Amino acid sequence: AQTVTQSQPEMSVQEAETVTLSCTYDTSESNYYLFWYKQPPSRQMILVIRQEAYKQQNATENRFSVNFQKAAKSFSLKISDSQLGDTAMYFCAFPGNTGKLIFGQGTTLQVKP
Amino acid sequence: DVKVTQSSRYLVKRTGEKVFLECVQDMDHENMFWYRQDPGLGLRLIYFSYDVKMKEKGDIPEGYSVSREKKERFSLILESASTNQTSMYLCASSSSGSSTNEKLFFGSGTQLSVL
Structure with missing residues (x-):
């Protein structure tokens, strides 16, 4: 079965520091997208960043960037200059063989002042 | 700004009750989805719809049904609620x-x- 694994249930980081959230997945597909979603305490999930698997260059959105290692099936999220508003649960997701997104278990990130 | 609105933020129901969860989107989207979120399990897909009156089962459809009579509205129905359906x-x-x-x-x- 295709799976997405986030091995860090909880993490914390000091404000202004950098933190990396890990995600590994399993697929036999060659062309796909990978996603990181953020769920703040308000509960409304929003897209943080999206990576196309066929692109060599890692995606970047302001303070958020990914380290995509296709051969290793690894897709980590790096948050630079962490802010209090980054406190949230983060989910990585990728499309399974049914054509629908499979989500990881989530990582709860606490940014401390 | 785009919006997906769920009718209730919190609901408390009794075992055996029929429960309706309503969702409305204002973006004219074709695809709509219902997920269940449980601690340590992430999000799991219950049902999805790619058009009016069309629906497909997700990974955990048992005990649930859905209705999509209009493009903007997608309802999740718990025919007879059970305690193991307590969830987000x-x-x-x-x-x-x-x-x-x-x-x-x-x-x-x-x-x-x-x-």
């Missing part, structure tokens, strides 16, 4: 095309407690 329910939508490439827009979730 998230509705999402996306535009047409491959739903695996498209960004999902989520509602704020309904926390359902079945007593």
